[in-house]
Amino acid sequence: MQAKIRKETDDGYGVLVTDNNEIEHKIGICYDGEIDGHIQNGYPDKPAKRNHSEGEHIGHARKYAQYYVAQETEHDTIPWDLDADRFEDVRQALQSLSDDKIEIFFGDLLDQSLSHYDNDPNVDIGDTTRPHELPEDMIGSEGAVGYKQEIYLDAAGDIEAVSGIGIDYYVARGERRTVWHGDAPDREPDACVDITPAPLTDPAPFRDYLDYNLRCQVRDCYLMRGMEPPEEYKVLGHGQYRFTGKYDNFDLYPPYHLINADIPGYTHEFRPDLPITWEELVEMTDPGRNDSIYSQIKGALFSR
Structure with a gap:
């Protein structure tokens, strides 16, 4: 993704965004982050005629324009739920x-x-x-x-x-x-x-x-x-x-939400602070027992 601010208007900026498919988007970003115009010639104009990936590239360009203006100016143009x-x-x-x-x-x-x-x-x-x-x-x-x-x-x-x-x-x-x-x-x-x-x-x-x-x-x-x-x-x-x-x-995205997904460079890293130490956990486990490791330690991890 690349962008340039091409002009400043009375209420915002005109931004030229080049998306990951090398399609150019001319997007108007108001000072408050509202999008008041979007022109591009690489995807269908009507949302109903776009496939999922095309629709996502349109969305990427809009969100990137908001992000770019926030980075390059003093205006807070990123929606709070994507900040x-x-x-x-x-x-x-x-x-x-x-x-x-x-x-x-x-x-x-x-x-x-x-x-x-x-x-x-x-x-x-x-x-x-x-x-x-x-x-x-x-x-x-x-x-x-x-x-x-x-x-x-x-x-x-x-x-x-x-x-x-x-x-x-x-x-x-x-x-x-x-x-x-x-x-x-x-x-x-x-x-x-x-x-x-x-x-x-x-x-x-x-x-x-x-x-x-x-x-x-x-x-x-x-x-x-x-x-x-x-x-x-x-x-x-x-x-x-x-x-x-x-x-x-959507074919555009790998399954980032799955903790066992095979995505190069991505790992599942949830390591909670446990109520007991790792040393104590090791002492509680016995590989020779028939029950699972989970069964051996659940009393220490899942009790109030």
Whole structure:
């Protein structure tokens, strides 16, 4: 992807973007990031006539234009939900949270996630109860549910507030809906964690789970504007759910969301902070036993 600002107008910039297919796009970017014009001659003008890859290249050019203007001018033209720098700021704030602060900000989200394992004999959820019941119009299994929670930083870069919990679920094949519980500050969030249920019972590894999700989301930000992410973000795993369908179904993308995907340069690097040391784990395991390593250590990892 390449770009040049060709002119400044009364309300923004005219940007020339050359996409990864060497197609040129003339895109108007307003000072607030809104796109007020897009001309190109390499793909069908009508969206309905474009195939998936052509539509993605159009989207890449638009997002890259917003990114380029933000890099080259003083205007904040990147939508908050594709702003890799803001996500990284939230990651840094997350990493510094104590267990008590994790419980304060994300305790309900942790309980909501853990409640999916109430009948799993391998996971001891203690007295955890589900804060919010799943929607009655949900179809499919509980495993298809996702959860969101917006995060807001203060001027010092610390976590100041979080929203309530958003439950993301299917109401029909291919149709997904999010219902929110609780309040949120009246401003744009700095990030929104987007997770699936996981059998993590301790606040510290759950914090790391949220951190890794945001790391994958930073990866998504780059990929969605047609760029390879920096090495730190070449990771596999679930980022923003809205991109999972693209990775799963569009020929343009490898399956970045799958932790065992074979994509050169990309690895799955989720290494949660465990409630016991690695040395203790080694002492607990015996290769000569007939049961699995998971069975031997689950009491230490999945109990409250």
